[in-house]
Amino acid sequence: MSSKPLVIVGTGLAGYNLAREWRKLDSSTPLLLISADDGRSYSKPMLSTGFAKNKQADELVMADVGAMAEQLNAEIRTHTPVTRIEPDAKRLWLGAEAIDYRDLVLALGADPIALDIPGDAADHVYAINDLEDYARFRAAIDGKQRVLLMGAGLIGCEFANDLTSGGLQVSVVAPCDQVMPGLIQPQAAEAVQHALQALGVAFHLGPVVSRLSRDGAALRAELSDGTVLACDAVVSAVGLRPRTQLAAAAGLTLGRGIAVDRQLQSSAAHIYALGDCAEVAGLNLQYVMPLMSCARALAKTLAGEPTAVSYGPMPVVVKTPACPLVVSPPPAGSAGQWSVEGEAPDLRILCKDASGALLGFNLTGGCVSERMALNKSLPAVLA
Ligand code: FAD
Incomplete structure (x- = not known):
């Protein structure tokens, strides 16, 4: 048996689900998980239902890193970004430290797209894409009231519903003529928008935020249509971009994500990818159901039974309880x-x-x- 470990980079739903599925099939090969974050196990979809339930970040944690290491019979390195991969040598680098792998799985997730907004208040713009982001935003809005939410896509609408249900005053600003453009039909969009308005959400569809400045203890947002809004914090939900920088630097083929085939195999031998960072057979689907299917298929491949992933119908439940x-x-x-x-x-x-x-x-x-x-x-x- 090889003494080199299976290395999984990322401890989000993709990394941890793969580890779980693979351990069902292989209980003895060494397993190393490496994460840039604190490695706590949580379900990311809960981030956009936490305010209505009045949950602190710690209350969304399902298991701490020690419990995960024990459950998976794994070593888990936290707050440790992988800085480089050498595919030919089957080696990765954590700064100056080298680690040789048997197989490497990239489960790196996606980065929130950051807009470059003129003004002196960029540090009051929050993207909520992991538990630590959620904790930071909760702390920032504590005792305050008014949130300007940039983006009216699926995640933007979920946050609009959740933050309003949690007692905050939400204004949505997005350069589109309906909510969730490109995802839902205009009639459905209208139904969702009406329900959110009835809940108290104010919509400014069409303009963008063209300047964000400090205004005493508050913020002043100027929109491109001339509207001026006062708020206490800004949430940015304008989209996520697959994390491909490591793979690109290692010479792996990219599409809209790290390009992998149906066996989740990248263009480099012994390197696989799944979750938000991966484009699987031409599809980059940033949802939980596809990554669960990928985790099950890849676990089998890594245990010696090459298996192609398939996706059945995968409807998305949008968490807008108002509609x-x-x-x-x-x-x-x-x-x-x-x-x-x-x-x-x-x-x-x-x-x-x-x-x-x-x-x-x-x-x-x-x-x-x-x-x-x-x-x-x-x-x-x-x-
Ligand atoms: P992530 O959870 O982002 O994990 C990436 C991991 O990689 C992290 O541990 C990070 O630290 C690590 N990492 C990154 N770079 C490095 C590096 N260089 N070195 C080491 N580690 C690194 N989907 C649904 O299907 N239903 C929903 O209701 C739903 N709701 C959502 C609500 C919100 C607010 C959001 C943001 C997403 C939601 N999604 C939903 C999408 C779903 O949650 C994601 O598709 C899924 O969680 C992605 O998991 P992941 O493991 O690929 O990425």
């Missing part, structure tokens, strides 16, 4: 016709091809209960 929403986008490039049934907020919006076969759907309000039945007719995302 429940489930979305299954039609496959990219498919030609379908959309039809709208029902009355807001209870909408059944279906996309079908010329033969009447279901390609995708948006379900809102009471219609979300039809999701399981409709799932049976959906095409697989990766057959």
Whole structure:
């Protein structure tokens, strides 16, 4: 048996789920997990439901790093960024320290896109993409009230709902004409926006924040349409970019993420990738269900049984309880016709091809209960 470890870089849902799945199949090969963060196990989707539940960051932790190391029979190095990979030597570097691996898995996640906003208040802009970000934002808004939220995509809408339910006053600013553009149909977007407005969210769709300045103890945001908003903190939810820098420097092929095939194998031997950082057979899907499927398939491959990942239908449940929403986008490039049934907020919006076969759907309000039945007719995302 090789004494070199399987090394997994990243202790998010991708890294820890892979470790768990692989340990079911191989209980003895050494396992080393390396993380730039504190290695606590948590479920990232809970970050956008924490304010309504009044949860501190520590209350979202499922297991500390010691418990994870014991559970996985693994060594876990925390606050230790991997700085370089040498694929030909099967070696990685932690600063000046070298580690040889049997196989290397990159589960590096994605970076929030940071906007460069003129003004003197950039340090009051928070992206909430991990537990430590969540803790920082909670501390910053403690005792304060007004949040300006940049971005009206899925995560932006979830935060708008959650922060408002948690007692904060939220204004959403985004340069689009509907919420979740590109993801949902206009009728569904309208239903969600109306429900969030009824909850108290103010929308400024169209302009961007063109300047952010300090104004005494508060902030002053100037929008590109001339509106001026006062707020106490800004949350940025304008998108995530797969972390590819390490892989790029090591000469790995990139797409919209670290390019891997259906066995999660990168362009370099013995290096694999999964989760938000990976583009799997052309798809970079930043959701939990795909990474769970990848973890199960990759665990088998790493245990000696080469296994291709497949994805069935994977509808996304958007956590906007003000207007429940489930979305299954039609496959990219498919030609379908959309039809709208029902009355807001209870909408059944279906996309079908010329033969009447279901390609995708948006379900809102009471219609979300039809999701399981409709799932049976959906095409697989990766057959
Ligand atoms: P991450 O959890 O980001 O983990 C990346 C890891 O890599 C971290 O441990 C980091 O420290 C480490 N790392 C990075 N670079 C280095 C380095 N150089 N050296 C060492 N370690 C490094 N999806 C759903 O399906 N349903 C939902 O309801 C949902 N809600 C969400 C709500 C929010 C607010 C957000 C932000 C996302 C949500 N998602 C949801 C998406 C889902 O949570 C992510 O797809 C998933 O958690 C990504 O896991 P990951 O392990 O790939 O990345």
